[in-house]
Amino acid sequence: MFEKSIKAYEKACEVIPGGVDSPVRAFKSVGGTPPFIKKGKGAYLYDIDGNKYLDFVQSWGPLIFGHCNKDIEKAVIKTAKKGLSFGAPTNLETKLAEEIVEMFDNIDKVRFVSSGTEATMSAIRLARGVTGKNDIIKFEGCYHGHSDSLLVQAGSGMATFGAPSSPGVPADLTKHTLLCEYNSVEQLEKCFEQSSDIACIIIEPIAGNMGLVPATNEFLKACRKLCDKHGALLIFDEVMSGFRASLKGASGILDVQADILTFGKVIGAGMPVGAFAASKEIMSHLSPEGKIYQAGTLSGNPVAMAAGLESLRKLKDNPEIYDELSKKAKRLVDGLKKVAYKNGIPLQVNTRGSMFGFFFCEKEPKNFKDVGLCDFKRFAIFHHEMLKKGFYFACSQYEAGFICTEITNKDIDACIKDADTVMKNLK
Structure with missing residues (x-):
């Protein structure tokens, strides 16, 4: 067989x-x-x-319309015939960004990248640059890609600075990552008690990497309240739930808004793509407009943009x-x-x-x-x-x-x- x-x-x-x-x-x-x-x-x-x-599985989420959807396939073939990559701006990037921004009240600008890992890594760097702080909070069971500062394992305390969970990750790169239990307000509060240098909380509001485990409304409200109180930013990792949980992802069914959103999966309709988005004020810190550097040669790839654009428009129209x-x-x-x-x-x-x-x-x-x-x-x-x-x-x-x-x-x-x-x- x-x-x-x-x-x-x-x-x-x-x-x-x-x-x-x-x-x-x-x-x-x-x-x-x-x-x-x-x-x-x-x-x-x-x-x-x-x-x-x-x-x-549907390629781990992005194929809302299944495999080889004729409309998306047509858009990809049409675009591919004009060239696979330019390393230069195209109108497709702007059009897809406009479609995304139009759906959300809390974001004004989008930066495209080539993967969900890139999106979350860049969102954290942006949060650190904007706040001038170093520590981040993440939760056991939430996967945000394989960048060094996010590959951490739990320690022995209630809420602890994470130790590397993979060889090749220096402890110096995870010492600024505080790890606590998902859906535990008590542990979240302890994290802020332990550090006055917290730049952000990053969370899957609907966790899809420990099976499907949604965050409670109480827990997400605590995340928002503590970020506001301590001058930290709240990042929703919607790489998996974005445009899956609803047209506006988890953000569309929650009454808590994040400062930064990360996307992936669906906005490429199966092509390698990711993005992070925030308000004008936050995104103005990003290079070349600001001093926080982030770049990618294949970011905004025209074929991926065409696939994502067709998929999102089909969803918005239906x-x-x-x-x-x-x-x-x-x-x-x-x-x-x-x-x-x-x-x-x-x-x-x-x-x-x-x-x-x-x-x-x-x-x-x-x-x-x-x-x-x-x-x-x-x-x-x-x-x-x-x-x-x-x-x-x-x-x-x-x-x-x-x-x-x-x-x-x-x-x-x-x-x-x-x-x-x-x-x-x-x-």
Whole structure:
């Protein structure tokens, strides 16, 4: 069933570390060999062995309209025929920036980059430059890319300066990162007690990198209040939730506004792109207008801009899409929970717009430690058995899932039916 993928993986391991260009793709969390994908079409992926999968990953979020959407594909081909990259300004950058700025009350200007990691790294540098402070607060389980100051692990205290969580990251680069528990107001307050040099809080308002774990409204209000009180900036990392949780991302369903927003995924419709955005006052500090330096040769790549522009315009012209996606996401997780309960298996589920998550545990996780108490072995077995039946879920309990417009209720019902069969053997 996976013979060609196994051989392809073995060959890849000879020339690519671990055989993959991003660790999660290696299936280390669930075991086994990842299927090597040949193509995607609509709601489906097809691997080199000829297997077909209903795709609940959708390139980790950006493909709201599924694979090979004809409108986005047309925009990409048209733009690519004019050149793949110029290293010079194009009108496409301005048009996409205008579309984004128009949606939000708290941002006036956007700077495009080539990845979510770049976006969050640059947003933090901007916050430090604007405030003249050095420390940052991040939360266990929130992933903001692999830049050095963000690769930290928890210490032994309630709230502690992070130690490097990866070789190659000097302790000097993480000593300014304070780490505390997601959704804990008490620990957040302790961070500000420990340091008077905090430049910003960076947070996924809807965490998608410890499964789907939304921040509580109380917690986000505390983030806003403490930033205002201590002269720090609040950064919402919406690389995953932006234009996914709603047309305005998490910002569109919350009553808390951030000072800086970071985007990725959807604004490139599958192309490598990211962005960070803020008010005129904050963005005026950015080079070449201000003194805070940030640059990127491929930033604002015309093909990526064309893809993102087409995708965002389709979403703005058809806002009812979000209701449809939300209903489908809820249909899926409610169905999974029902068959799990039927088979005597504890399962916690959650959705935010077209994002969804499920955990094999008794209690709904509120933070990274809670997620760590889930039954990872059961998740791994479920993942593999569902893969065999043609359903491609995220290959880690720590990842969220996504619905695209091409996934039908019939597809979802078929998934739930097969999940029922699989769960009978998970007791």
